[in-house]
Amino acid sequence: MAMAKKDVKTILDLSLSELQNLIKGNGGKPFVAKQVFDWVYKKKVINFDDMTNLSKDLREKLKTIIPIVPFVNVEVLPSSDKLATKYIFELEGHQFIEAVVLVEKKYKTLCISSQSGCPVDCKFCLTGYAGFKKQLSLGEILGQLLYVMNDGHAITHLVYMGMGEPLLNVETVYASIQRITSEEGFYISRRNITVSTSGYLQGIQYLIDQEIAINLAFSVGNPNPDKREKIMSIEKRNPINEVSRLLSQYLKQHNRKLTLEYTLLKGENDGDDELEELANLAKYLNAKVNLINLNPHPKIPFEPVSKDVIKKFKERLTRKGVRATIRFTKGQDIVAACGQLGESLIKK
Template sequence: MAKKISIMNLSENDLSKFCEENNFPKFHSSQILNWIYKKYAITFEEMSDIPKSLRISLEENYFIHNSKVETMTEDEYGTKKLLISLYDKKKIESVILGKNDRITFCLSSQVGCGYGCAFCSTGAMGLSRNLTADEILAEFILMRAITKKVNSIVFMGMGEPLANTKNLFKAIETINSYKGFNLGIRHITISTSGEIVGIKQLIEKDLDCRLAVSLHSLKNEVRDKIMPINKKYPIENLISILKRYSKNGKRMITFEWVLMKDINDSVNDAYRIVNLKKEFPFKVNIIPMNPVEHAPELKKPNKDIILRFKSILKDNGVEVIERFKQGQDILAGCGQLAIKDDN
């Protein structure tokens, strides 16, 4: 017997073909999708308006997903960190941010990460494997079962999303589709460390989701040390491709800047960001360094330095967001996601 696969890897056309080949009307394909993506069914048995014989056929050939929430921790702000186990016992972490009026799902795209950014615990794990499209969608389903609501998603969890574009784009297509989760494309953000090949694929696909770039320095000698990808794709190459991505200023880009004491928090660092204004529109997400076990020497600057940095940007017309310290106490903040068992 053939190995079962997740039914979430199938399109409506694939499902229609399956129904037809098994002597069922093709319209059942829409019903199946509705049960999975609108009613969040976790078993075929729940699909009460589908003939039992079809449910049995589905059960024999497919599963919906086999990911499982192992633990969930929550901080005082309502941030929830989920430890999710996968079919092969590998584990990932995903985060639910916000509560009540605005909920954001922070999704992982890989088990671990091979990019080794100095300030990131996931990078210290190394890369185990890519997540499949159905595993990414399963994250969404598991989180949705907890919150019953979602306003936006960000691919800022474990892994480099643009190193897994095949599965990422397939998952986004389902998340955005009106027959899928029906979340608007502008409510989806992809974060990248500067994976230029992936950014080119975004341009070619003309995928109109939001893009966030982990920048952290505009000096090659500094970025080389804290982000090894810079040795492959130096700053000037990254800025060049981002100019193309921005469509001559029509697309806003978000720069993420983890402020690290005595590394990228100087007055000159701030003015280098200001000087980028002539290239394309952007805003800057300031993230004071979160403590990470593998690099205790990396610390956040004091409040005065942070304020000075923000003020220079704001006074020169740069839109600035300072990330609220959600998740830090439960190791769910920026750069803190890690699975010790999966090194």
């Protein structure tokens, strides 16, 4: 694997024309850039030696000036049930990112990170506990996808639900979505991509202003503002009522799917009042509710609810006319389940 040097961009950070200029400046013909793009985005190659239609001289030269992916080391951890595989990517300067491949019946989803760590500090999330380390660059986001595809996973769906609040890195996240969906890029359907947010108003406003159409998931935590603030400090400056109003505006503009992600915390947000308010919010936004039972961890001060409670919670939402599903946990044994990413930041 090509090693990343500090402050050096990777091939993934470059547009086709930027790569043309780089290759031209190093004695290659500009059309070679298209060949490199094809090797990377179509054949999922992460090593210049595999680009057999490039001259050996050019391959050797490119190796010395720019890496393909920005990782200095990668750890791969498959879960015992083989339904999840966690990748821990090490960046230059002992920084870490985690991503998880989730195997569904008919497709594979990559849960991708947009930041290393997260500044939002949701009290039920290990990434929040780990704290913020850095914003990810375009190459660091795309590199996660390229690496797992090179490793044999035919990814068809992506969720920006790994480490970080994607809307706090919205410009780079959007640039990554453009490359992932473009014909010269990975060419994955935009309909198969979901960006999850804890409700960052400025980021949602950016999506509205730039007319960016994308499926969104909103992590509710608790629909009651006072109770929400206790577990999600983002509520202070981004009140849920304003977030809901802005999301409604966004949905009118784009007619995209919205999911309300609801992590159940025993005795905290599983009561009748929360259920009622959550149902009202879902109806107002015409959103589906995705119920997730907490993945317990010694650093997280909450407990999950019982299987019976989550089942009944779902049934009661359905009776109120709300579409609700339960997301079953995968990858708990490798600490790759929802809200569990960040072990690498705590341990290393």
